[in-house]
Amino acid sequence: MEGSSDLPPTDPESDQPGETAGNTARSGSGGVRLEGVTKKFGDFAAVHDMDLDIADGEFFTMLGPSGCGKTTTLRMIAGFEQPTTGKVLIDGSDVAGLPAYKRPTNTVFQSYALFPHMTLEENVGFGLKRQKVPKAEIKKRVAGELERVGLSREAKRKPNQLSGGQQQRVALARALVNLPKVLLLDEPLGALDLKLRKGLQVQLKEIQRDVGITFVYVTHDQEEALTMSDRIAVMNEGMIEQCADPETVYDRPSTTFVAGFIGVSNLMPAVAKGPGEIEIADGPTVPTADAAQFSSGEKCFAVVRPEKLTVSLPENAPGDQPGIDGIVESSLYLGTSTQMAIKVADDVNMTVLVPNASEDARQHLPGGGAKVRLNWLPEHMHLVAESDPGGSDADQTSTDQVTEGVNS
Amino acid sequence: MTSVRQRLVPYWLLAPGLIWLIVFFVIPMYYMGELSLKTGSIDTGYQLTWAFSNYTDAISQYSTQFFRAFYYAGVATLLCLLIGYPLAYAIAFKAGRWKNLMLFAVVAPFFTTYLIRTIAWKTILDDSSPVVSFLKTIHLVPQDGRVLATSAAVIAGLTYNFLPFMVLPLFAALERVDIRLLEAGKDLYASATQTFLRITLPITMPGIVAGVLLTFIPASGDYVNATFLGGTNQAMIGNVIQSKYLVVRDYSEAAALSFTLMAIILVALIVYIKFAGTEALMGDEEEAE
Known part of the structure; x- marks a missing residue:
């Protein structure tokens, strides 16, 4: 047949x-x-x-x-x-x-x-x-x-x-x-x-x-x-x-479980710092419109989807956007894009998808071990509360999902 | 070199079975076939005279016993199916953790010899047994009647002895039924009865066919049940062959009778398979692309 x-x-x-x-x-x-x-x-x-x-x-x-x-x-x-x-x-x-x-x-x-x-x-x-x-x-x-x-x-x-x-x-x-x-x-x-x-x-x-x-x-x-x-x-x-609806579930997940299960988790632990600001653990304090749901000092997670992150060498980074420093752990060629894992803190890895628009740009991506800065637009960062049950399981699942997606 | 050896492997694997079959089946069959066409006696010796009259005699003289054998075997097979299907169904779907124990109970009688079990039935159905007196009390058996030496006793014995041969293939077929198919039936507006008739029954047809063959064929050639549980009016064709061979020692006639029985069963089998469909017998749902 x-x-x-x-x-x-x-x-x-x-x-x-x-x-x-x-x-x-x-x-x-x-x-x-x-x-x-x-x-x-x-x-x-x-x-x-x-x-x-x-x-x-x-x-x-x-x-x-x-x-x-x-x-x-x-x-x-x-x-x-x-x-x-x-x-x-x-x-x-x-x-x-x-x-x-x-x-x-x-x-x-x-x-x-x-x-x-x-x-x-x-x-x-x-x-x-x-x-x-x-x-x-x-x-x-x-x-x-x-x-x-x-x-x-x-x-x-x-x-x-x-x-x-x-x-x-x-x-x-x-x-x-x-x-x-x-x-x-x-x-x-x-x-x-x-x-x-x-x-x-x-x-x-x-x-x-x-x-x-x-x-x-x-x-x-x-x-x-x-x-x-x-x-x-x-x-x-x-x-x-x-x-x-799918857009909301993807862009504005309400819990770490949802953030982890839908797409790549990309969660950064953070603490709310009054209205409009959070402090990322081991990182900078960044502005967000999303912090109102948390009282000052409350723990939460910041989510930024991999395709919404930009990666650049610290000296070339856009100064007007919130960002965090990290080290390139690995880089994986996926055809239409390159998937980079960036370590921003102990046990916190962020995944970035860089579209392979031009071969030249791809060749110049920072390699493993390079110090880089991740940037995002304030509206692309979303805060979630930790799911009560199985929050860590959720992260595990999301990792599996990514691997699955890559292989197929 | 290796390829030649590899090609020979199936034949080597086949050889023991093939040799066994030739020595113990094909050669005896040939001698039996030849014997059935001879005339003579054990004292004078047998000569091959192409005596086809052995066959015509066999059929004309013993048609009653032939008919009786198929009648008894047929009723016993039907009873086995009616008792065995619900039993196999219960073991496959409802027994839960008792499944293996119940299967063991079905097979357990095999641990005793066939003869002993049939003689036990003779005791059970004896005129003075509690079972018979109970049957008399509830007027299922007339006061002066008896159970032993009746057709009912022989059929009961056959049903008992061959029930496992029916239950095991039915169980194997039922256990393979995908529960989700039954759910799909219910989902598509079929009641429990309709689901059984339209889905479970057709899917388990190979098991029914196998069970019927495994029960009917040996039952129709059986003589033990008729010997112990029947009287002279319950003699089956098996009893005739047995007495021709071991009592009268008319070997030619016994051989002709055996071949006639075999031929009738073979024809019946072909008709049955044609009717039930070879698909049902071979279970074709396994051979997907």
Whole structure:
């Protein structure tokens, strides 16, 4: 099987997502509300007193490391798990006690969970058949949905004759064909390689816009979350750390955990010095508009995203910007940019991404061991409080994420 | 040089099994086949006369026993399936930490010989046994009736003896069922019953096919259960072959009967596989690209 068949055909004649499958019947999508939901397995609280409001038609992502409770939350919405306490509302009505097969939701499973003994057609038509939809309509809708995901020609095949990406699209079609009020996606792209994932991210987002169904998406991949979501809930240890749109979560993380999990952490410990100023530990006192939330003398962390930092030799540094001195620890060529690790204090390393705009400029970057100054614009620095649980874990995770991103 | 040796490796690995099969299966089969076409007696010796009448006699004289053997084996296989599927399902999905113990309990009877176990059933079903008197009390058995030496006793014995052969392949098939497929079924509006009928049952079909074959084939050739638990009216074809060989010593006729039994089972098997699908027998979901 040729590799290119994993991606939906770009040939305009064969498939145009959005125009082929009828959107006529797609309406009455609904939001999801969680009120004080707690889920305990024995003594362990997988989800702790969670409140969540997902709007109608929203692409909502639950993001967090494994074991943060995101999948459990999804399973409670789907009806595979019942909350220990609290309420789940779908489209305004309490679904307590309703089994999965009576809920207006459909799920795209991480492992696809396609029925191996059925053809694609039969897989996609399974839900409609159970709902006693007339045969002719089933045929029409199944054909439309397979066309949407670009698998019309494979309709008579069995799932094991398809590649991972194709199986994933069948799983999507099998769920979407039922016109659920809410579509639940449990790391649907987790098992696919990076290139394929990127293509499907775009396609998923397009389909979501097209059908207007509420998507609740679970992932541990922060880049995926940032790319696709209208809003992201960053979860940690059964609780939501921050729930906001991607820009806010990235630029203005509310806790060290969020700062660490989304992107590269780049945290500098600091102490608030009255309104408008903080003193960075082992460093200078710098101005910020963000200090108002902290009382004078309170500990906090200063975050500056790697691409917002500039690095220069001390003598060439712009004097009008806040900055901190450091030593170049390492420099890594990433193709489009160079990633530099700069040590500004003991145990405090800052990552800087320098775009490789010109080969000449790249050749003149300070090498390992060089004394340099990091500068940033005051509005690019943001202050966060330390997360209560697992703050150090968060840093660890972020380091892993960076490495992952570099390798792939 | 190495490549030649490497190419020979599979044959060397194959050799012990192949030799075993030739010496203990192919050659005896050939002699049996030849014997079935001979005439004569143990005293006068046997001559190859291409006596196909051995076969026509076998079928015409013993069609009752042939029919009875397949009838008993068929009912026993069905009972094994009806008892074995829920049992295997419970062990695979509901047993939790008792799973291994329950599996052991299924296999445990094998620690006693087949004969002893069947004779034990003879005691259980004996006219004076507590089990039979209980059955009489609840009027399942008439006061002057008996259980031993009835078709029911033989079928009960066959069901008991071959149940593990049904349970083990069913368990193996059920244990491999991906729980997420059942969740997907529920997610797609299938009730528990529908999920079972549309997903669990078709996916475990290879196990059912294997279990049915492993139960039906040996059961239809069995003579031990009919010997101990049945009377003269419960004789199966196995009993006929056994007595022809060991009592009457009509070797040609015994060989012809054996070959006829084998042929019937083979034809039934081919029809069954065609009906159930080779896919089900081979379990094709494993062979993804």
